[in-house]
Amino acid sequence: MEKRYCRKCLLAELDDEKLAREVKDAIERLDAKTRVSDPEYKNRLDICRDCDYLNEATCGACGCYVELRAAAKSGRCPYKKWK
Ligand code: SF4
Numbered sequence: 001m002e003k004r005y006c007r008k009c010l011l012a013e014l015d016d017e018k019l020a021r022e023v024k025d026a027i028e029r030l031d032a033k034t035r036v037s038d039p040e041y042k043n044r045l046d047i048c049r050d051c052d053y054l055n056e057a058t059c060g061a062c063g064c065y066v067e068l069r070a071a072a073k074s075g076r077c078p079y080k081k082w083k
Pocket residue numbers: 047048051052053054058059060061062066076077078079080081082
């Protein structure tokens with residue numbers, strides 16, 4: 001069963017290390033059919049790094065964890081900076 005993230009947590013309630021590990025684990029659970037290639041993943045994240053919406057690993061435009069979104073073939077940038 002896929003683990004979901006609580007959108008109601010306050011920053012004070014978050015464990016940064018645990019959260020980072022859970023996002024990484026979610027990326028690793030993506031199978032080859034649903035995951036982008038490593039070069040495409042890097043390209044997407046390079047664009048996010050230069051984007052003013054990037055805020056502590058999340059996208060300020062949509063609230064997602066950019067690394068998880070960028071890893072999925074179905075992931076899209078809300079501003080079409082990458083697709
Ligand atoms: S997903 Fe798009 S809007 Fe969000 S941080 Fe990345 S480049 Fe910026």
